[in-house]
Amino acid sequence: MNAQQTTQAPSSTWPWIVMAIAGLVTFVASMTVGPDAVQGQLSRILYVHVPSAWLAYLAFFVTMFASAMYLWKKDLAWDRRAVSSAEIGVVFTGLALGLGMIWAKPTWGVWWTWDARLTLTAIMFFVYLGYLALRRTTTDLHLRARRSAILGVLAVIQVPLVHFSVVWWRTLHQPPSILKPEPIDMDAAIFVTLVIAVVAFTVMYAAMMYKRIELARLEDELLLAEQTADSPVAGSAVTAPLIEGGGA
Amino acid sequence: MEAAEQWNWVLLAYGFCYAVLVVFAVSIAVRISRARDRLGDQT
Numbered sequence: 001m002n003a004q005q006t007t008q009a010p011s012s013t014w015p016w017i018v019m020a021i022a023g024l025v026t027f028v029a030s031m032t033v034g035p036d037a038v039q040g041q042l043s044r045i046l047y048v049h050v051p052s053a054w055l056a057y058l059a060f061f062v063t064m065f066a067s068a069m070y071l072w073k074k075d076l077a078w079d080r081r082a083v084s085s086a087e088i089g090v091v092f093t094g095l096a097l098g099l100g101m102i103w104a105k106p107t108w109g110v111w112w113t114w115d116a117r118l119t120l121t122a123i124m125f126f127v128y129l130g131y132l133a134l135r136r137t138t139t140d141l142h143l144r145a146r147r148s149a150i151l152g153v154l155a156v157i158q159v160p161l162v163h164f165s166v167v168w169w170r171t172l173h174q175p176p177s178i179l180k181p182e183p184i185d186m187d188a189a190i191f192v193t194l195v196i197a198v199v200a201f202t203v204m205y206a207a208m209m210y211k212r213i214e215l216a217r218l219e220d221e222l223l224l225a226e227q228t229a230d231s232p233v234a235g236s237a238v239t240a241p242l243i244e245g246g247g248a
Numbered sequence: 249m250e251a252a253e254q255w256n257w258v259l260l261a262y263g264f265c266y267a268v269l270v271v272f273a274v275s276i277a278v279r280i281s282r283a284r285d286r287l288g289d290q291t
Binding site (some may be wrong): 041044088091098105194211214 | 250253254255258260262266268272276279281283286
């Protein structure tokens with residue numbers, strides 16, 4: 001698809017509608033379920049905190065897969081999928097951290113503690129910010145894709161480190177409630193609400209990916225167009241002097 | 249902690265969450281629009 005075809009093709013609006021519906025479903029589900037017996041109303045924060053953390057895991061695994069596919073196929077479409085997922089993953093990692101802090105203050109009494117889960121999540125957030133920064137170091141599309149693909153494959157090791165940190169070390173953060181080998185022992189209504197929120201956020205991620213990949217494709221086309229455009233020769237803008245209103 | 253105070257934290261969390269999501273979605277839309285405009289100028 002060339003640049004002219006892209007500018008003529010209308011940008012689809014359905015992903016925005018899907019995102020809004022997914023956000024609304026999560027909000028309604030998490031506000032209508034009863035409060036937790038111990039945490040009270042504060043437990044409602046977990047219906048957006050847990051899906052955000054889940055999407056960070058998912059997004060960085062998708063980045064790893066797309067990066068590996070780029071290294072194998074050398075197709076820039078895989079690079080665009082990798083960067084799109086990484087950027088969305090950074091947003092959801094930031095959300096998981098921020099929402100966790102808002103939950104921690106009234107529950108633990110502090111906004112932040114150097115707990116293994118929190119610290120490793122913060123490191124993961126900054127490593128993937130570095131991934132996005134790395135892509136700005138060159139305008140060569142394949143060099144950029146290769147560099148970031150290597151980081152995209154290596155950086156995913158942080159995801160199991162973050163997830164199992166609460167099992168491997170003594171942490172203030174509670175152990176996994178769903179992604180664990182033992183049977184799930186939470187109340188059915190809370191579990192169903194959490195599943196609805198996770199599914200809705202995953203649908204939101206898919207819609208975001210659709211639009212973000214469209215943006216990545218446009219940015220690549222723009223970069224190519226700028227690189228292949230005829231550069232003006234130095235001095236070509238200078239014209240011969242003419243007297244205003246005068247003849248030649 | 250009283251329920252009313254807990255609700256304040258819940259509202260802060262949801263306000264933060266949805267504000268971030270809306271800002272991110274708008275940033276994608278704006279960047280798509282700008283890229284399309286610039287590509288239109290190039291052709």
